[in-house]
Amino acid sequence: MTEMIQATRPSVDTDLYADDAIRDPYPVYQKIRDTAPAVWLPENDLWAIGRFDDAVAALAANDILISSKGVAANPRLNAITTPNILMTDAPEHRPLRKVISQPVMPTGLAEVKPRIQETAQQMIDTLVQRKEFDGMTDLAQILPLTIVSELLGLPEFGRQNMLKWAAATFDALGGDNARAEDAFPTIMELRAFCADDVRRDTVRPGSWVARLFEAVDEGSIDPALVPMFTRDYIAPSLDTTIFATGHLMHQLGNAPDQWEKLRANPALIPNAINEAVRLESPIRGFTRYAKEDYDVDGVTIPKGERVLILYASANRDERRWTEPDRFDVERKVSDHVGFGHGIHMCMGAQLARLEMRSILQVMVEKVARIEVGEPEFELNNVLRGFRSLPMKFVPL
Incomplete structure (x- = not known):
């Protein structure tokens, strides 16, 4: 009976977490879209x-497609899920999110913005002096790891x-394969x-984690949280931003006309960021x-x-x-779902931007x-990004 029921379902015979589908997923996604609204x-x-x-x-139907039973594509991780922010439903989700998101709200970001800008300035000043560099380790990783x-x-x-730890977390959130299995000891x-x-005595006073202990003292959260x-x-504050930055550099390097538009009109910078995240979403997707x-x-x-x-x-x-596979810094893309949508929209999106x-x-x-070479992909079940990206800046 089960086989008969499944035979009537629109289906696509592919493993989304196989190496080939990670390296080049877009033909698979096209087949899924063409087959049915859900397959x-x-x-x-x-x-x-x-x-x-x-x-x-x-994503908006969070009362029916719930997160509290896990958001992984493999049963093992979902079985040991804990009530973290990604795996809670309304109404419990909102007050917890309010506590954890405070540092990445506008007031919190205003405090760190000068530090971010100063680090970016120093980094680019250094890179324009170099003949070549790795766009991942020498550029994309610097701000997330430093800040x-x-x-x-x-x-x-x-x-x-x-x-x-972050890479292992996303590997485990994917399919039930060797990559997910290998990630468990690291998790x-x-x-x-x-x-x-x-x-309390090991974290830096005034830091994000120190504020969690303050929230415990205020009665906002349980100590176990x-x-x-x-x-x-x-887990989510590093790789996603690093990979999005790598994709942004890669796209701008491969589309010199788009870089010229950006230099001529820096007001397009927010568009370029959104377009890079739309075109090469660093997170492939989560389950419900x-x-x-x-x-x-x-x-x-x-x-x-x-x-x-x-x-x-x-x-x-x-x-x-229109022309969804083309990188266009003039495209209006504020409604993409690269950072999710609804109550589980990425809290760190503003920090990444x-x-x-x-x-x-x-x-x-x-x-x-911007000159870019052939990137080497990082094989991860859920994340899409580069391990390395040969780059060179031609200075003004």
């Missing part, structure tokens, strides 16, 4: 939503391992660190659990099944975007042309 992926044992309007609607590690205020072991290391080593919220700060039957434009996802909402596919949906904006604001004054 069954038998290789991954879940549904996928790939069209823009349907993805936005699904975020400072803001978090973690003990030294935490600062040294943030990138490793356990992260959990042990946050539970045992993150204490401090380790979980520390993980929430570590169907608390009830959920209709996707005539296709029913049954109660009790899991659905992957593909941000990266939605952001290239030709139903929403501030970091990328600070870099571009210096570059338009210093860089005549």
Whole structure:
């Protein structure tokens, strides 16, 4: 009977978490969009939503497609889910989000903006003097690693391992494969660190994590949430911004006409950032659990099944975007879902934009042309980005 039911479902026979689908996912996303509003992926044992309007609607339907049963594409991680900010539903989600998001709200960002701008200035001044450099380690990683590690205020072991922990977290959120399996020991290391080593006396006073202990004292959160919220700060605040910055550099280097437009009109900088995130979404997508039957434009996802909402596919949906595969800094793209949508929209989106904006604001004054080589992809189940990106700045 189960086989008969599944045979009637619109389906695409592909493994979204296979190496080839990670390196070049866009033909797979196109097939998903062309097949149906929602398709069954038998290789991954879940549904996928790939069209823009349907993805936005699904992200907004957080009362039906819930997060509290986990947002991973593999059962093992969902089984050990804890009530962190990504895996809570309304009404519990809002007060918790209010506490953890304070540092990345406008007031909090105003405090760190001069430090970000100063670091960006120093970085670009150095890079324009070099014959070549790695756009990932020498550019994209600098602001997140310098600024975020400072803001978090973690003990030294935490600062040294943030990138490793973040990458493992996203690998585990993907399919049930070797990459996810290999990530679990690293995730356990992260959990042990946050539970045992993150204490009032080990974090920097005034830091983001120190504020969590202050929230405990104020009665805003339970003490047990401090380790979980520390993980929430570590995992999403690095790789997503790093990869988005790498994509931004790669796109501008491959489209010199777009860089010329940006230099001629720096007011387009916010557009360029949004366009890079739309075109190469650093997070492919998260799953939700169907608390009830959920209709996707005539296709029913049954109660009790899991659905992957593909941000990266939605952001290239030709139903929403004209020439969706083209990088265009003049495109109006404020409604893309590269940072999510609804109550779980990325809290650090404004910090990421501030970091990328600070870099571009210096570059338009210093860089005549951006040259990029062939990037090497990082194979990660959920993240899309480069391990390395050969680059050169031709100075003005």
